Structures are given as C-alpha cells and as structure tokens.
Amino acid sequence: MKKLLLLLTLISTFTMAAQDSGSISGTITEANGAPLSGATVYIKALDKGTVTDYDGKFKLDNVAAGTYDVAISYVGFATTTQNVTVTADNASTLNTSLNESDSLLNEVVITANKQPQKLTDVPATVNVITSKDISEFPSFNIGELAARQKGVDFVRSGVLGTGINIRGFNSAFNAKNLQVTDDRLSTLIATGLPMGSFSTVTKDDIARVEILLGPNGTLYGPNAHNGLVSTITKNPRQSEGTTLALGVGNQSVFTTRLRHAEAINEKFAYKFHLEHSEGKEFNYTDSVYVGDRAFKELDLDRDFKSQKYGASLFYKPTKSSEIIGYYGHSLNSNIGITNAGRNQIKDWSIDVAQLKFVSKHFFANAYYTWSKTEDTYAINQRTQNYVSFIDNGFSEAVARERSFTEQWLQTGPNQGDGIALPRGAVFKDDSQRFNAEAQYNNNWNKLYVTVGAQYQLDMADSKGTYLLDKDGIDIGQTGIYTQLEYKLDDSGWGFLFGGRLDNHELYGSNFIPKAAITKKVNNGTFRITYGKGIAVPSILNLKGNLFGGLVLGNGEGFTLTDGTKIQKLDVETINSYEIGYKGQLTDKLFVDVNGYYNQSDNFISPLRNIADAANGNFVTQVGDQPIGDVVEGSTGAFILTYLNFGHVDTYGVDIGLNYYFSDSFRTSVNYSYFGRDLDKDDLANDGNLDGQVLESELPINTPNHKMSVGFHYNKGKFYGAIYGRYVQKYDFFSGINVAAETQDLDGDGVNEIVENAQIGRTWNYGQLGGFTVDANAGYNVTDQFSMGVSFTNLLNAEVREFVASPVINTLFSLEMKYQFSLKQKKAAVN
Structure with missing residues (x-):
C-alpha cells in the first residue's frame, strides 16, 4: 500500500x-x-x-x-x-x-576553445578574417589579408609568396606558428612548415580565418608555439549555390575558380571546388656566390602555377550530429625561399582525405595526408655544382645534367683532374601522415569540461635525397588534454585551467599547461592568462641529410676529434604571460588591447658549422656511429647542423581599435610593439659556439614597431577598403640570408655586416620594412554578378619585405564573380 x-x-x-x-x-x-x-x-x-x-x-x-x-x-x-x-x-x-556580424562585439569564434564562443568571452587575443572580408577582396591570394591584423608579422616575398609570424622568432624556414584547416594540420610533413599556397582549399570555400596570438599548445599540441592560424570552410547547408570567379592581374596573373554547394535533403549535403591559378614572379635573381664570384641562379623559372580541387559530403544521422567526409588535392610549381637559398619547386602535390563526426558533446576526427614531388631542387646548390663542372672544362650539357647530383672537386694541377662529390640538389618527397583525435565536452551548471586525445604518425620518405631515411622514418606522438572552465555569470568572473600531456617517440613526455582568469565589466572582458608552448624539432631538423652530408640533422648528437660532445636537439619552450581587455567602450568604439611577457629557452639555431678542420677538429661520430657509416665518404671536415641554445625574455603590446562612424563606414587602427632582453654575458646564448654572444645569433627577426590604419566602406552595391601599413626598419638574419644595416657586431672596430655588399654566400640589400598602401574596391552589378579590383603597394614604394626576395612593386588584380544562391531561391519558393 x-x-x-x-x-x-x-x-x-x-x-x-x-x-x-x-x-x-x-x-x-x-x-x-x-x-x-x-x-x-x-x-x-x-x-x-x-x-x-x-x-x-x-x-x-x-x-x-x-x-x-x-x-x-x-x-x-x-x-x-x-x-x-x-x-x-x-x-x-x-x-x-x-x-553576418558587422560588430566585433557580437562576433562568435570557434578556434580558441574548440567550441562556439563570443569573441569578448575568449581568454585570448583573436583576430578574425571573415567571409565578408574574403569575398570583398578581389585576389586569389587571401594571405594578403593577414597584413591587416594586429600582432601579426606579415611578409610578402613575391607575387605569390606571403607569410605570417606571430610575436618574434621569424626566419625563412619558420614553423613556430601552427596552421590548421577544418581541424587538420596544414603543414608539410618532413619540414613542419605551413602549407601556404599548397593548401587544398580555395578562397571561395573559406568561411573565416581565426588567428590566435600566443601559445595554444594545450588543445592543439606541439608547434602552436607562438600562435595558431585556423581556416574554417563553409558548410554547404549555409552556403548553397554556385560561385564562378575569373581574375587577371599584372605579372601575367590569371585565376579561375568554381565552387558549388547544395543541401539535397535534411540528411545529405555536398560541395566541391576547383581552381587554376598562374602568373610570373618579379624579375629578380638571388645571386649565387662561389668564392667572390657571383652567378645567376641556374635555369631560374619565374612562372608559378597552382591547381586545386576538393569535395565534401555531409550526412546528418540525427538533428544534432553530422558526419563529414572530405578529399582535397593541390599541385604546385613556384619558387620557395629557405635559409640555405631558394628552391625551384616543381609539381609538388598534396592530397588529404578526412572523415569527421561532430555532435553536441562528442567530436571525432581522422585524416591522412600525402606529399609528393620528384623534381624539386635547391637552386643555390645546383648552381654551385654547375659552376664546378664548367670551371673544370666540362661541356654545357654535361655540367647541366650532372649539376643535379654532383659537384666536381679539382685534385690536380690540370683542368679536369679531380673527383665527383655527391652534392645532390634534388629534393624528392613521398611522405605521409596519419592523424586522429577524439574529444568530449559538456557542462554541469557553471562548470564546462573538455577532454580529448590526439595521435599523429609521421612517415617521412625523401627517397634518400634530403633525409637520413634509408630504413624509413616513422615518428609517432600522442597527446591527451583536458580543459576546465568555471563561469560565474552573476558576478562576471570566469576561471580556466587546461593541461596537456604530450608524448613524443623521440622526446618522451612534455606537460603543457594553460590558465586564465576573466572578468566581465559592462560590455567588455578583462583577462589574465598564462600559457606554455613547445616547438618539437622537425624531421628535417632531426634527420636531414642535404648536399651530400654538408647539412645533417641533429637527432643523435655528435662527437668531435677532441672528444667534444654536441648534444642532440631538445624541445624549444616558451612561457607566456598576458593581460588584456576587449570590449565596447562606446556605442561606436571597440577596443582589443593586450600586453605580454615571454620567457623562451632552448632555441633551435640556424645552421651552424660544428667542425673546426683548420685546427684538426673533425666530426667523427653521429650518435654512436662513425660519420663515414652515416654519410658515405664523409670526412666530417665541414658539418652544418642545428643546436639548442639560449634564453631570452621578450615582451610587447598589441592594440586594436575599431570605430564605427556609421553602419557602412568604419576605421581600424592596429599598433604593435615588440622588445627583448638578451644577456650578452651568458654564453648559453652563444649560438655559433665562438665564445661571443652577438645579436645576429638570436633569430628574433621582428621590428620593434609596426602600425596600420584602415578605412572600410560598404553601402548599397559598393564596397571598398584602403590600408596604410608601416613596419619599422629592422635587421633580419636567417641562415645564409642577411638583410641588415652596416654594423660592427662584436665591437672590434670592423664592420662584419655591410649594406649593399656580399655577406658570405649572399648579398645584403639592407634592412627590411617601410611604408606601403594597399586598397581594394568592388561593385555588385546585380544580385549575382560583382566586379572588384585590388592594389598591393598602391604607391609603388620601394620596400623589401623579406630576405632573398625582390622589392614588391605595385600588384594589380581584377576579379569578376558570378554567384547563384540556391538558398535565396528556396526561400523565395517557400
């Protein structure tokens, strides 16, 4: 009862x-x-x-x-x-x-915590390039839009080449900021470098790009060291229709693109995209020096081209979950800049296949990446090889043919007396990478929890051309992470703690913590954050074998004749502390300001010669193997490799202001300051082991001051923007590349660096930086058809932005675009 x-x-x-x-x-x-x-x-x-x-x-x-x-x-x-x-x-x-968000105050971003979050609530500095910014920029190369973001070190190296770095430590071979696209790494396998123009996605399929400043390794893993660049493509359900674009410009630029997306029913949707782009780089030659003699780069091909295609299928098994399959391909030929000279990239292909599941609380992702090239080569080394054969009486045809793999060393008094040394200039690549991730997130009242795990297996294969990969190179790493966020909505306080344990096959376990305190005040949020980042040496850093053993990776350590031990590379670390505020000060003014302090240790140095043959000190062993067993015929008299060294404190301020004069007209002002403290009495900072600490040994390569001012107008059928960008002149050192003012580095009264003169194996044109103006404008002729123009360096200022690169003259592009929206048609029918 x-x-x-x-x-x-x-x-x-x-x-x-x-x-x-x-x-x-x-x-x-x-x-x-x-x-x-x-x-x-x-x-x-x-x-x-x-x-x-x-x-x-x-x-x-x-x-x-x-x-x-x-x-x-x-x-x-x-x-x-x-x-x-x-x-x-x-x-x-x-x-x-x-x-679509016109006010930064209401912008929703997804990258910082791997879930949707209002920009003002994110405990980090985030720049957003929106789909509107992209659609109103009439050029195939949207990398240019990164120049308009605060805290970003943006460089142009030519018509095609653009690159970004975040808060210092730039180089011509920079892998310190991680780039991802739709939750997959957008980096090359063996080098860890950003794919850039090798990406398989096209401009018209990009919904947004979110750039996070500072370490973000907790959720994204190693190499989100200085920052993270996340590209997010469009969901076909929100972007149904067809886009056809045609673009032309000076430097023989031509691009054509097609994208189509459609929701078939409530379960299935799909999209696909195609692109062909081509052009010609500026008429610039990076001289190759053999002794004091300068030679033009052999067979320099300034033409560039890129072909891309990809398709995605979206399936919704339930209302709140989705399964996404993607395949993408790109094929690229262009000039690539490295810290050892330029590369002639020939038909380098990237393929990606991905399967992803997304629901309210669970996320799973797996993808496979292939990288392949057969004919890419180092121009500098091939030119030196060619000269060695010509100087010793070989015919033009023979010199060209043998220059890809050999260099002639004269050993006797007569021309032609000598031996051929293996100095291969060709880079082959047949590398693959597998990635997988699973994540669970939920919240219980005020507590939000995210837990996840990631796995990565790199399978590098250079066919023996630039890696020590006779037996193959397979390197695995696993990371587990959690993030806890506690939000007190009534008081406006928020607390976040995250941690990641990352286990690398060669480096064991590393713990990467993150913490933040936030406080909402009226229409803004104050924040204090701490984050750690690590940069794991790339496969090239560890297993490189270039130019017949002249360059060797340092994954094992070295022993010299006198018994000196050179330690193998360790993980590079950064601890970053930041305070900031972002919010709306008035009805028309939005501000995002931060100040940061970084402590960096164990830099991975530029290439250094560790042998001292003049004093009889050769490299005798690589790890526990004789040098001759690792590189056949090597005497160890000259070995370039990478070292860990040093500690430096860096600090800076980033300020972003957006003022809305009206709904159709706004201005943006960005300013960044960057500084550092280097202890020249600490020999741990002696990057080349010569007993002296010099500024050129620390690869900061960042200006102290940079600033931009932009004006944006969008009303009716017309839209446009104009941007002025100032970068204070600064010195840049990267491997053999030098761009610096005349100076006495060691205080001995002799200028080791001379502007507009040969420095070692390259030419020094002087410091980088200056003032440029960029502009773009467009007109929507009809609801479906639009035309736009863009100008890079509108005033044709004589500015060089990167080493081994030309002065960037005015670039002009015209783009015509036809868009037919299925969503608008369906809405009209309904």
Whole structure:
C-alpha cells in the first residue's frame, strides 16, 4: 500500500510539473530569409538548449513557466537575444533572423576553445578574417589579408609568396606558428612548415580565418608555439549555390575558380571546388656566390602555377550530429625561399582525405595526408655544382645534367683532374601522415569540461635525397588534454585551467599547461592568462641529410676529434604571460588591447658549422656511429647542423581599435610593439659556439614597431577598403640570408655586416620594412554578378619585405564573380 501511495505521489508531482511548463518553438533564418541550419538556441538561466534542423526550425520542450532571455548564435553571425514568456501548457513562438556580424562585439569564434564562443568571452587575443572580408577582396591570394591584423608579422616575398609570424622568432624556414584547416594540420610533413599556397582549399570555400596570438599548445599540441592560424570552410547547408570567379592581374596573373554547394535533403549535403591559378614572379635573381664570384641562379623559372580541387559530403544521422567526409588535392610549381637559398619547386602535390563526426558533446576526427614531388631542387646548390663542372672544362650539357647530383672537386694541377662529390640538389618527397583525435565536452551548471586525445604518425620518405631515411622514418606522438572552465555569470568572473600531456617517440613526455582568469565589466572582458608552448624539432631538423652530408640533422648528437660532445636537439619552450581587455567602450568604439611577457629557452639555431678542420677538429661520430657509416665518404671536415641554445625574455603590446562612424563606414587602427632582453654575458646564448654572444645569433627577426590604419566602406552595391601599413626598419638574419644595416657586431672596430655588399654566400640589400598602401574596391552589378579590383603597394614604394626576395612593386588584380544562391531561391519558393 505504501509503494502504491509513493507511486501515485510521483505521478501527481510529475503531472503538476508538466502543467507548470510549456515549450518554445520557431524558425531561425539568415537576413535574406534562407533557413539557418545548425544555429544554437540556448536559455542560460535553465542551461537548456538545442540546435535548428535542416529547415531552420527548433523546439524546446518542458520549459518551466516564466520569462527568459533566449540567445541565438551561429559562428560568423551576430548573436541575438530575444525575451520570451512561457506559460503553463502552452507553446510560445520565437522566429528571428541572424545577420553576418558587422560588430566585433557580437562576433562568435570557434578556434580558441574548440567550441562556439563570443569573441569578448575568449581568454585570448583573436583576430578574425571573415567571409565578408574574403569575398570583398578581389585576389586569389587571401594571405594578403593577414597584413591587416594586429600582432601579426606579415611578409610578402613575391607575387605569390606571403607569410605570417606571430610575436618574434621569424626566419625563412619558420614553423613556430601552427596552421590548421577544418581541424587538420596544414603543414608539410618532413619540414613542419605551413602549407601556404599548397593548401587544398580555395578562397571561395573559406568561411573565416581565426588567428590566435600566443601559445595554444594545450588543445592543439606541439608547434602552436607562438600562435595558431585556423581556416574554417563553409558548410554547404549555409552556403548553397554556385560561385564562378575569373581574375587577371599584372605579372601575367590569371585565376579561375568554381565552387558549388547544395543541401539535397535534411540528411545529405555536398560541395566541391576547383581552381587554376598562374602568373610570373618579379624579375629578380638571388645571386649565387662561389668564392667572390657571383652567378645567376641556374635555369631560374619565374612562372608559378597552382591547381586545386576538393569535395565534401555531409550526412546528418540525427538533428544534432553530422558526419563529414572530405578529399582535397593541390599541385604546385613556384619558387620557395629557405635559409640555405631558394628552391625551384616543381609539381609538388598534396592530397588529404578526412572523415569527421561532430555532435553536441562528442567530436571525432581522422585524416591522412600525402606529399609528393620528384623534381624539386635547391637552386643555390645546383648552381654551385654547375659552376664546378664548367670551371673544370666540362661541356654545357654535361655540367647541366650532372649539376643535379654532383659537384666536381679539382685534385690536380690540370683542368679536369679531380673527383665527383655527391652534392645532390634534388629534393624528392613521398611522405605521409596519419592523424586522429577524439574529444568530449559538456557542462554541469557553471562548470564546462573538455577532454580529448590526439595521435599523429609521421612517415617521412625523401627517397634518400634530403633525409637520413634509408630504413624509413616513422615518428609517432600522442597527446591527451583536458580543459576546465568555471563561469560565474552573476558576478562576471570566469576561471580556466587546461593541461596537456604530450608524448613524443623521440622526446618522451612534455606537460603543457594553460590558465586564465576573466572578468566581465559592462560590455567588455578583462583577462589574465598564462600559457606554455613547445616547438618539437622537425624531421628535417632531426634527420636531414642535404648536399651530400654538408647539412645533417641533429637527432643523435655528435662527437668531435677532441672528444667534444654536441648534444642532440631538445624541445624549444616558451612561457607566456598576458593581460588584456576587449570590449565596447562606446556605442561606436571597440577596443582589443593586450600586453605580454615571454620567457623562451632552448632555441633551435640556424645552421651552424660544428667542425673546426683548420685546427684538426673533425666530426667523427653521429650518435654512436662513425660519420663515414652515416654519410658515405664523409670526412666530417665541414658539418652544418642545428643546436639548442639560449634564453631570452621578450615582451610587447598589441592594440586594436575599431570605430564605427556609421553602419557602412568604419576605421581600424592596429599598433604593435615588440622588445627583448638578451644577456650578452651568458654564453648559453652563444649560438655559433665562438665564445661571443652577438645579436645576429638570436633569430628574433621582428621590428620593434609596426602600425596600420584602415578605412572600410560598404553601402548599397559598393564596397571598398584602403590600408596604410608601416613596419619599422629592422635587421633580419636567417641562415645564409642577411638583410641588415652596416654594423660592427662584436665591437672590434670592423664592420662584419655591410649594406649593399656580399655577406658570405649572399648579398645584403639592407634592412627590411617601410611604408606601403594597399586598397581594394568592388561593385555588385546585380544580385549575382560583382566586379572588384585590388592594389598591393598602391604607391609603388620601394620596400623589401623579406630576405632573398625582390622589392614588391605595385600588384594589380581584377576579379569578376558570378554567384547563384540556391538558398535565396528556396526561400523565395517557400
């Protein structure tokens, strides 16, 4: 009887609760009326939410009677909050539309914590290049838009070449900021370098680019050392239609692109893209020196071309989950800059296959990357090889043919007396990489939890051309991570702690922590953060074997004739402390400002010669093997390799201001300061082991001051922007490359660096930096057809931005684009 009464009581309680609750349902659309699938509808007071379906519809059941603020958000759109009253046993209606975010205050980003979050709530400095920025930039090379971001060291090395670095330690072979695209690494396998123009995605398929400043290794792993660049492509359900683009410009630039996306039904959607781009680099030759004689780069091909294609299939097994399959391919030929001279890249292909599952609380991702080239070669080394044969009386044809693999060493008094040394200039690559990740996230009231694991297996294969890979090189690494975030919404305080344990096959375990405290005040958020970053040496750093053993990786350590031990490379680390604020100071002014202090240790040096043959001190062993067994015929008289050295403290400030004069006109002002403290009395900072600490040994390569001012206009059918960018002149040292003012480095009264003169094996044109103006404008002729123009270095200022690169003259491009939106058509029909 008691059990029956208890059951009746429970039923009565449940019935009364149900009578005291109702529901909220409705439709969420874009501003043009097209349904927005996957938008989040959330009641913070109840910690209750859902996502919209294929038709943009949603329903929240069992909502207790009362009045609530309901937040509707979607990445790339402005978050809106609607007040809804729920009455018992009734259905309340909420229909609204979202606009693409024009205000940084309402911008939703996803990269910082791997989940949607308002920009002002993110405990990090984040720059966002939106789909609108991209669509209104009429050039195939959207890398140029990075020049307009605060805290970013942006360089142009030619018509095609653009690159970014974050907060110092730049070089011509820079891998200290991680780049990802749709949750997959966008880096080359053996070198760890960003893919850049090798990427398999095209401009028209990019929804946004999020650039995070500072270490982000906790969630993303090693090599998110100074920062992270995340490219996010479009979901076909939110971007249905066809885009056809045609672009032309000076330097014989031509590009054509096609993208199509369509939602077949509530379960399936797909998209595909194609691109062909080509042009000619500036007429510039990076002289190759043999002794004091300068030679033109042999067979320099300034033509560049890129072909890309890819396709994705999206399947929704449930309303709140999705399975995504992707395949992409790119084929590239161009000139690549390294710290040992330029490379002639010939038909280098990248292929990627990915399968990803996404739901409200669970994420799983696996992908495979292939890298392949047969004919890429180092121009500098091949030219030196060629000269050696010509100087010894060989014919032009023979010298050209043998220059790819050999260098002639004269051993007798007569021309032609000598031997051929193996000095291969060709780089072959048949490397592969497998990555997998699983993640779970959830929240319990005020506590938000993310846990995950990542696995990576690098399988490098140079076919013996530039790696010590006779038996293959397979290197695995595993990382497990967690992040806890506690939010006190009533007081505005937030606390975050994250940690990652990363286990590398060669380096054991490394712990990467992260912590942050945030405080919301009115329309902004103050933050204090700490983060650690690590840079694991690349396969090239560890296993390199270039030019017949002249360059060797340092994965084993070395022994010299006198018994000196050169330690193998260790992990490079950075500890970063940052304070910042971002928010809305007035109705029209948005500000994002930060100050940071970094402590960096164990730099991976530029290439250094560790032998001293003049004094009889040769390299005798690599690890525990004789040098001759590792590199056949090597005497160890001259070995270039990488070393760990030094400690330096760096610090700086980044300021970003956006002022909205009106809905159609705004200005942006960015300023960055970067400084450092180098102890010249600490011999740990002696990068070349000569007993003296010099500024040139520390590869900071960053200006103290840089600033940009931009004006943006968008009204009716016209849009445009103009940007002035100032980079203070600064010295740049990277391997054989020098760009610096005349100076006496060691204080002995002799200028080791002379401007506009030969320095070692290259020519020094002087410091980098200066002032340039870029501009772009466009007109929407119809709803489907638009035309735009862009100018890089509009005033044709004589500015050199990178070593081994030309002065960047004015670049002009014209782009015509036709877009047919299926979403608009479907919305009109409905």
